[in-house]
Amino acid sequence: MKRTATIVGQGYVGLPLAQAAVEAGWQVYGLDVTASLVEALNSGTSHVDDLSDADVATMIEQGYRATTDAAVVAESDVVVICVPTPLSDSGGPDLKAVRQSSTSVGAHLKPSTVVILESTTYPGTTEDVLIPILESQSGLTAGQDFDVAFSPERINPGDPVYGVKNTPKLVGGISDHSTQAAVGFYSDFVDEVVPVSGPKEAEMAKLLENTFRHVNIALVNEMSKFAHDMGIDIWEVIRGASTKPFGFMAFTPGPGVGGHCIPIDPNYLAHHVQKELGYPFRFVELAQEINNSMPEYVVHRSADILNEQERSVKGSRILVLGVTYKPDIADQRESPAVAVAERLLARGAQLSYHDPYVKSWHLADRTLRSVTDLDTALAEADLVVLLQAHRAYDLASIEARSAVLFDTRGKSEGIRL
Numbered sequence: 001m002k003r004t005a006t007i008v009g010q011g012y013v014g015l016p017l018a019q020a021a022v023e024a025g026w027q028v029y030g031l032d033v034t035a036s037l038v039e040a041l042n043s044g045t046s047h048v049d050d051l052s053d054a055d056v057a058t059m060i061e062q063g064y065r066a067t068t069d070a071a072v073v074a075e076s077d078v079v080v081i082c083v084p085t086p087l088s089d090s091g092g093p094d095l096k097a098v099r100q101s102s103t104s105v106g107a108h109l110k111p112s113t114v115v116i117l118e119s120t121t122y123p124g125t126t127e128d129v130l131i132p133i134l135e136s137q138s139g140l141t142a143g144q145d146f147d148v149a150f151s152p153e154r155i156n157p158g159d160p161v162y163g164v165k166n167t168p169k170l171v172g173g174i175s176d177h178s179t180q181a182a183v184g185f186y187s188d189f190v191d192e193v194v195p196v197s198g199p200k201e202a203e204m205a206k207l208l209e210n211t212f213r214h215v216n217i218a219l220v221n222e223m224s225k226f227a228h229d230m231g232i233d234i235w236e237v238i239r240g241a242s243t244k245p246f247g248f249m250a251f252t253p254g255p256g257v258g259g260h261c262i263p264i265d266p267n268y269l270a271h272h273v274q275k276e277l278g279y280p281f282r283f284v285e286l287a288q289e290i291n292n293s294m295p296e297y298v299v300h301r302s303a304d305i306l307n308e309q310e311r312s313v314k315g316s317r318i319l320v321l322g323v324t325y326k327p328d329i330a331d332q333r334e335s336p337a338v339a340v341a342e343r344l345l346a347r348g349a350q351l352s353y354h355d356p357y358v359k360s361w362h363l364a365d366r367t368l369r370s371v372t373d374l375d376t377a378l379a380e381a382d383l384v385v386l387l388q389a390h391r392a393y394d395l396a397s398i399e400a401r402s403a404v405l406f407d408t409r410g411k412s413e414g415i416r417l
Contacts, residue, residue: 002027002063005185006076008101010041010066012048012331013118013153014082019051020164022064024189029076030066033100041066049157049329073108078185081105081130082118082153087264092271093121095129102130106137111145114181116171117199118153120206120265122272126150126199127174142174149173149182150199152206157259158329168192172202210265211284216251217262218287221294224253224417228301234417235410253417255387255408256294256336258325263291263334295339298385298408298417302344305406305415306383314348319371319381321398322388323355330357337387338363352377356392378402386412 003026007018010032022028032038040047042065044057056064073079083097098119105115115134117126126149131142142148151171156162169190173179179195186193196202220238227234234253242250257263267288270281303313323337324330332338337353342363344351353361354371361368371377378384384402386409389395395412399405405414 003078004029004076005078005080006031006072006105007080007082008032008105009082009084009097009119010037011082011084012050012157013155014080015041015046015048016050016155016164017080017082017118017153018064019055019059020189022059022062026078026188027063028059028065029072030064031068031070031072031104032066033068035068038066038068049331050155050163070104070108073105073113074110076113078114078116079105079109080116080118080151085119085121085268087267090271092275093125093268095121095125098125098129099133102133103137106134109134109138109140109146111140112147114147114149114178114185116149116151116182116185118151120152120210120261120268121203122207122268123200123203124272125203131174143178147173147175147178147181148199149178150202151182151186152202152209154209157331158326165189166191168194170194170196170202170205172196172199174199204269207265207269210261211269211287213251214257214262214266214291215283215287216249217254217257218290220251221253222290225297228417252410253408254294254336255298255340255417257291258335258337259331259333295336295343298340298387298406299343299347301417302383302385302406303347305404309382309404311382312348313344316349316382317380318344318349318351319377319384320344320351320353321355321384321386321393322390323353323358323361324388324390327388327390328357328392332358332361340385340387341368352381355388356390375401386414 005021005026006029007014008031010030018028018030044053046053046056081101083101085093088094117130140146149171154167169186171182173182183193183195224234238250241248266284270284273281306316324332325335352371353368354374359370378401384405386407389409389411399412399414407414408417410416
């Protein structure tokens with residue numbers, strides 16, 4: 001008899017997890033509150049970059065079904081919650097989706113179920129938020145009637161090398177039994193599952209991972225500014241430092257940080273430290289300040305480049321290339337391209353954009369359509385700004401056809417950040 005899992009949330013984290021579990025022989029329910037998304041998935045249509053329509057169709061053949069009915073939890077041996085945790089107005093995590101999911105799961109929870117939270121959040125959420133809701137809704141006792149663990153998601157959209165199977169999985173349960181129960185689930189389809197001593201350690205490990213990246217990106221972003229002022233090529237500096245085989249890890253500057261992790265996750269920890277301990281997490285606050293300054297810096301540099309042509313930003317035809325937060329995917333979450341575009345528009349630029357993955361681009365007060373004739377757009381632009389270096393772009397050709405190319409990713413021979 002097949003074991004059954006319900007994956008709550010069928011986005012960039014939940015859907016790949018559902019795929020891995022169903023391939024390993026689990027009966028999988030993909031539980032989501034969006035009816036149109038559920039309908040699309042059940043018809044074999046994918047909405048995430050890492051899975052094709054054919055992948056979803058195969059999942060259905062293997063025993064996957066998307067649903068809006070939380071009653072499937074009562075049929076499940078394992079329930080994994082993978083719902084969004086965006087920033088709230090106060091700067092901490094918005095746990096609305098976690099609370100709603102916990103309430104729905106708890107209402108249908110049966111004894112001996114393993115409940116795992118994967119949503120990124122601050123240390124203590126599993127024990128202080130998830131468990132009380134599950135217990136109040138079910139009448140059961142965590143650690144006695146059912147198991148609970150936290151396992152941080154490590155999905156990297158668009159990564160051609162690391163996926164669910166070959167990315168080590170951390171697991172921290174509220175007891176040894178809960179930890180081993182969660183380890184047993186993930187071990188069916190993950191090569192290496194690493195237990196840690198508890199949920200708080202697993203929750204903080206996720207935040208450490210992304211805070212590490214956040215701080216180091218801020219370091220090179222700030223260095224890129226004064227390196228430019230000193231006439232030093234920061235890209236050559238990074239290339240040179242990268243030859244050291246120990247004690248150095250290369251990070252590169254850019255127009256800002258985007259995605260579902262780096263711009264958001266470190267703030268959870270900073271907010272929690274300030275709230276619980278009364279003092280700031282200064283590294284995160286400084287990194288946030290620096291990384292948030294990069295879109296304005298890109299606009300400032302763009303203005304300087306235009307000034308050298310005896311042009312102002314106002315009235316200049318500026319073509320932006322690549323508006324997603326990382327290369328070769330359609331994901332636009334928290335993309336710094338939005339902040340760059342809105343600042344250019346505020347200065348009066350005649351803005352257009354091209355991105356092979358984004359047909360229409362939604363800004364605060366308008367929607368732009370991607371230019372269809374890239375050759376003509378390049379020829380007509382006073383300035384071309386590369387914000388995302390998709391592999392589909394032949395950068396040497398683009399530079400040759402552009403009046404001026406400003407490359408914020410350091411991938412061409414044009415003017416670089």
